[in-house]
Amino acid sequence: MSKVFKPSPISGFxxxxxxxxxxxxxxxxxIRAVFESYGFCNIETPAVEEVDVLMAKGETDxxxxxxxxxxxxxxxxxxxxxxxxxDQTVPLARYTAQHFNDLVFPFKRYQIQxxxxxxxxQVGRMREFYQCDIDVIAVDNLPLHFDAEMPAVIYEAxxxxxxxxxxxxxSNRRILIGLLESLGIEDVxxxxxxxxxxxxxxxxxxxxxxxxEIGLTDAQIASVxxxxxxxxxxxxxxxxxxxxxxxxxxxxQQGVDxxxxxxxxxxxxxxxxxxxxxxxxxxxDYYTGTVYETNLLEIPEFTSSVxxxxxxxxxxxxxxxxxxxxxxxxxxxxxxxxxxxxHGYIKAAPRSPADILMAIPSEEKRGLAQETAxxxxxxxxxxxxxxxxxxxxxQLSYAEKKSIPFVWFPPFxxxxxxxVKNMDGGEQIATTVESFxx
Amino acid sequence: MSKVFKPSPISGFxxxxxxxxxxxxxxxxxIRAVFESYGFCNIETPAVEEVDVLMAKGETDxxxxxxxxxxxxxxxxxxxxxxxxxDQTVPLARYTAQHFNDLVFPFKRYQIQxxxxxxxxQVGRMREFYQCDIDVIAVDNLPLHFDAEMPAVIYEAxxxxxxxxxxxxxSNRRILIGLLESLGIEDVxxxxxxxxxxxxxxxxxxxxxxxxEIGLTDAQIASVxxxxxxxxxxxxxxxxxxxxxxxxxxxxQQGVDxxxxxxxxxxxxxxxxxxxxxxxxxxxDYYTGTVYETNLLEIPEFTSSVxxxxxxxxxxxxxxxxxxxxxxxxxxxxxxxxxxxxHGYIKAAPRSPADILMAIPSEEKRGLAQETAxxxxxxxxxxxxxxxxxxxxxQLSYAEKKSIPFVWFPPFxxxxxxxVKNMDGGEQIATTVESFxx
Numbered sequence: 071m072s073k074v075f076k077p078s079p080i081s082g083f084x085x086x087x088x089x090x091x092x093x094x095x096x097x098x099x100x101i102r103a104v105f106e107s108y109g110f111c112n113i114e115t116p117a118v119e120e121v122d123v124l125m126a127k128g129e130t131d132x133x134x135x136x137x138x139x140x141x142x143x144x145x146x147x148x149x150x151x152x153x154x155x156x157d158q159t160v161p162l163a164r165y166t167a168q169h170f171n172d173l174v175f176p177f178k179r180y181q182i183q184x185x186x187x188x189x190x191x192q193v194g195r196m197r198e199f200y201q202c203d204i205d206v207i208a209v210d211n212l213p214l215h216f217d218a219e220m221p222a223v224i225y226e227a228x229x230x231x232x233x234x235x236x237x238x239x240x241s242n243r244r245i246l247i248g249l250l251e252s253l254g255i256e257d258v259x260x261x262x263x264x265x266x267x268x269x270x271x272x273x274x275x276x277x278x279x280x281x282x283e284i285g286l287t288d289a290q291i292a293s294v295x296x297x298x299x300x301x302x303x304x305x306x307x308x309x310x311x312x313x314x315x316x317x318x319x320x321x322x323q324q325g326v327d328x329x330x331x332x333x334x335x336x337x338x339x340x341x342x343x344x345x346x347x348x349x350x351x352x353x354x355d356y357y358t359g360t361v362y363e364t365n366l367l368e369i370p371e372f373t374s375s376v377x378x379x380x381x382x383x384x385x386x387x388x389x390x391x392x393x394x395x396x397x398x399x400x401x402x403x404x405x406x407x408x409x410x411x412x413h414g415y416i417k418a419a420p421r422s423p424a425d426i427l428m429a430i431p432s433e434e435k436r437g438l439a440q441e442t443a444x445x446x447x448x449x450x451x452x453x454x455x456x457x458x459x460x461x462x463x464x465q466l467s468y469a470e471k472k473s474i475p476f477v478w479f480p481p482f483x484x485x486x487x488x489x490v491k492n493m494d495g496g497e498q499i500a501t502t503v504e505s506f507x508x
Numbered sequence: 509m510s511k512v513f514k515p516s517p518i519s520g521f522x523x524x525x526x527x528x529x530x531x532x533x534x535x536x537x538x539i540r541a542v543f544e545s546y547g548f549c550n551i552e553t554p555a556v557e558e559v560d561v562l563m564a565k566g567e568t569d570x571x572x573x574x575x576x577x578x579x580x581x582x583x584x585x586x587x588x589x590x591x592x593x594x595d596q597t598v599p600l601a602r603y604t605a606q607h608f609n610d611l612v613f614p615f616k617r618y619q620i621q622x623x624x625x626x627x628x629x630q631v632g633r634m635r636e637f638y639q640c641d642i643d644v645i646a647v648d649n650l651p652l653h654f655d656a657e658m659p660a661v662i663y664e665a666x667x668x669x670x671x672x673x674x675x676x677x678x679s680n681r682r683i684l685i686g687l688l689e690s691l692g693i694e695d696v697x698x699x700x701x702x703x704x705x706x707x708x709x710x711x712x713x714x715x716x717x718x719x720x721e722i723g724l725t726d727a728q729i730a731s732v733x734x735x736x737x738x739x740x741x742x743x744x745x746x747x748x749x750x751x752x753x754x755x756x757x758x759x760x761q762q763g764v765d766x767x768x769x770x771x772x773x774x775x776x777x778x779x780x781x782x783x784x785x786x787x788x789x790x791x792x793d794y795y796t797g798t799v800y801e802t803n804l805l806e807i808p809e810f811t812s813s814v815x816x817x818x819x820x821x822x823x824x825x826x827x828x829x830x831x832x833x834x835x836x837x838x839x840x841x842x843x844x845x846x847x848x849x850x851h852g853y854i855k856a857a858p859r860s861p862a863d864i865l866m867a868i869p870s871e872e873k874r875g876l877a878q879e880t881a882x883x884x885x886x887x888x889x890x891x892x893x894x895x896x897x898x899x900x901x902x903q904l905s906y907a908e909k910k911s912i913p914f915v916w917f918p919p920f921x922x923x924x925x926x927x928v929k930n931m932d933g934g935e936q937i938a939t940t941v942e943s944f945x946x
Contacts, residue, residue, distance in 0.1 A: 074825070074826065074827060074828065074829055075560060075561065075564045075826055075827055076605075076827065076828075077558070077561050077602045077605060077606050077827050078606070079606070080554065080556065080557075080558065080590065083554035083556055084554075085552075085553055085554055085603070086551075086552075087607060087610050087611075088549040088550065088551055088611075088617065089549075091549075091550055091551055091552055092549065092550065094552075095550060106861040106862075106890050107885045107889075107890045107891065108885075108890075108891070108892065108893075109860050109861065109862035109865075109890060109891065109892025109893075109912075110861070111526040111527075111529075111530065111859065111860055111861055112526065112529055112530065112533060112861075113524075113526055113529055114523075114524075114529055114532075115523055116518065116521035116522075116523055116636050117555065117592075117622065117624070117636060118518065118521055118636065119518075120515070120518065121578070122513060123513065123515050126513045133577055133578070133579065134577065134578040134579075135575045135576070135577060135578075136575070136576055136577070136578050137573045137574070137575065137592070137626070138573070138574055138576060139571055139572065139573060139574070139626035140559070140571070140572040140573075140574050140591065140626070141571065141572075141626075152518065153578065154555075154575070164515045165523070167514075167515060168515050168516070168517070169525060172525050173525075173526075174859055174906075174909045174910050176895065178860075178892070179526065184555065186555070188575070188577035188578070188579075198554050198555060198556065213895040213896045215893075215895040215896060216895060219893070335874075335878075338875075338879075387512070388512065388513055389512060389513055389514065389515050390512060390514070391512055421549065421612055422547050422549055422616075423544040423547065423548070423549055423550075424544075424547035427547075436773075437776075440773075440776075441776075447545045447546075451545075452544050452545045452546075452547060453545065453546070453547065454546065454547025454616070455546075455547075455653075455657070457614065457651040457653040457654060458651045458653060468612075471612045472612050474547075
């Protein structure tokens with residue numbers, strides 16, 4: 071016997087017991103069903119991309135895991151440059167470019183896969199996690215309809231997870247960019263970075279930052295704050311408040327129109343479900359128009375955005391000579407799930423998927439038990455057949471340990487009827503395969 | 509604009525268009541539903557294990573992909589020893605040992621994940637592929653029931669894939685091992701390796717191999733061949749033919765009893781579905797009793813076993829001081845799928861999951877189209893809302909390109925009725941949200 075090597079969890083690579091994994095599966099199934107109900111098709115890309123593909127847009131700040139073979143073969147460089155994907159956007163861009171001629175545009179795709187980041191181990195820092203992405207990609211022009219569809223889809227996906235109320239916050243980067251342009255503010259990146267912190271550092275913090283770090287005038291700061299403190303779900307209110315700023319700028323006006331289209335489109339959403347919040351800018355330079363963030367209103371432990379995204383002008387120019395604008399949004403599933411699990415919001419599923427444990431009364435009745443189980447499966451029930459004609463008490467105890475809700479007893483003697491015991495309450499009644507319902 | 513880097517497929521990492529991926533998804537959904545209908549619970553382990561875990565049983569002949577960070581941090585060795593799993597058996601063993609106290613035994617688990625092997629690129633050689641595994645793990649003793657349940661589950665899983673008839677071939681290693689022991693043949697590994705080739709090299713080839721390579725006598729060879737040429741689904745025939753060999757050996761007798769139990773248990777399976785084939789030995793030393801292979805009877809291009817497995821005495825003694833016997837079987841999903849795809853056996857699914865394309869007759873009717881789409885989704889239909897009030901011809905052509913079977917027209921004028929057009933045939937009729945059926 072070889073020495074026992076006691077394994078321990080690897081930091082950043084979550085793994086669950088079956089009763090928790092089942093909840094995660096239910097989440098994924100639900101999200102997938104919602105995505106498909108809006109006509110998004112699924113793709114799955116390999117875990118691996120060429121490093122050159124991952125780096126095509128230049129250096130990335132993401133920590134990349136490269137692959138190398140344990141028994142490296144000096145004559146073979148074929149996989150010397152492979153690495154695990156760190157998101158699903160780069161793979162989508164590469165996929166769209168590579169299969170361009172075989173896709174129908176607007177290309178509505180969803181993707182639910184794990185991604186990997188070579189982060190240093192740290193509490194709460196994930197190195198392997200699921201992302202659930204939807205994106206719509208068009209050639210040359212992407213109708214604004216899709217910017218408005220994203221929040222509707224995401225709202226339905228998140229509301230089915232039983233995580234309380236969610237609120238999708240929407241803005242349009244053109245509005246702020248247009249304002250800064252009209253004010254003659256040149257350091258757009260630093261300025262938006264400070265505004266992005268409005269929720270955390272408040273109006274005073276932002277004012278100080280814009281004054282001390284960027285050197286804006288009081289009038290400039292007043293304009294910027296008048297814009298970024300707008301929070302409403304009314305398109306009319308957005309229009310009114312922004313008109314009051316008297317900005318003559320094309321990007322600004324386009325942004326206002328786009329945002330108002332989206333707000334009008336979503337006006338039938340429930341109260342609190344959606345909010346125009348002009349402080350949302352998203353750090354990535356990538357986004358060019360509509361941007362989204364999403365908050366959980368009833369989970370105080372989850373403070374950051376659970377689902378973010380936006381519109382971009384250029385998905386894949388690193389890989390193909392086409393203009394491919396898109397809009398997308400991504401649920402950080404594993405992060406959400408793990409935080410909720412940690413704080414006791416996730417109720418474990420039963421340990422077994424089975425609806426029914428089929429008892430075996432005696433070795434002679436094994437065949438009957440087997441047939442009965444099969445007949446119930448044909449009716450759509452999940453049935454575990456107990457493995458041996460042991461004492462009934464033992465069989466019941468097994469069902470209890472695995473939280474199987476019903477135990478079925480085929481007749482012990484010919485002529486008797488089938489019986490089924492409800493493990494929640496203990497009632498045991500005569501039944502038939504044809505008539506049984508949960 | 510940065511230089512265009514034209515991406516190309518990476519050998520051994522399959523990737524499909526949406527209409528093919530959907531078929532793969534349907535396969536996985538079906539297999540999963542069958543596994544759950546027999547009470548197997550799901551687990552998912554990280555893509556990554558510690559190299560020490562992967563190597564705990566000693567060197568492996570599998571090519572392992574190790575991870576290293578692109579921007580390696582000299583102060584951090586935390587992930588210096590991580591590698592992608594090359595199968596799901598080692599992760600299952602590690603998982604069972606690590607979570608031993610939280611699992612209920614017999615532990616029936618299924619696992620459907622990708623595994624990776626650092627193979628040299630070669631036609632048909634996969635470096636990333638799905639495996640679909642079921643295993644049952646017990647503490648100390650595992651009832652034979654589970655050996656008999658495996659083929660039933662796998663048969664149902666495979667028959668739902670629309671790949672023609674499948675045949676599960678069953679043997680028990682104890683029978684051959686017992687015979688060799690009783691004949692005084694010591695080189696068991698080389699002998700079984702030659703017998704394993706019976707299907708390929710025939711009786712003459714095996715005779716020559718046993719004579720020239722192992723030096724067996726004619727009488728020994730006759731006994732070995734009498735055993736390994738048995739092919740029947742009748743337990744009685746197995747018993748008769750093996751009794752005729754007059755073997756006095758405990759392992760032999762136990763193997764015969766076990767195999768006959770399994771055959772009896774499965775006697776109600778359809779003709780051709782199951783066969784005792786005593787030439788099946790499985791190369792791995794790992795298996796100790798029942799062994800399985802599975803052939804496709806109607807796909808001549810797929811000659812090897814699509815699904816193999818067996819019983820083992822010792823799952824996890826490398827990681828825990830417990831005796832954990834198990835029985836398991838694994839479908840090599842990606843290999844099967846890719847061979848069938850290559851030879852034209854896979855019929856692509858529609859390009860979109862949507863049942864209905866909701867047309868937008870005019871900008872004013874967009875709200876009505878949106879509401880109608882949502883009402884149909886509530887009734888369980890998958891509905892893509894077209895993105896703009898364009899010419900009807902353009903909207904129909906989009907539905908056609910995405911193979912969406914129905915196009916729905918909300919009334920162009922108030923007071924008119926909804927209409928739906930069946931794209932297969934072209935009939936267009938008045939309908940209502942409440943009455944529509946596919």
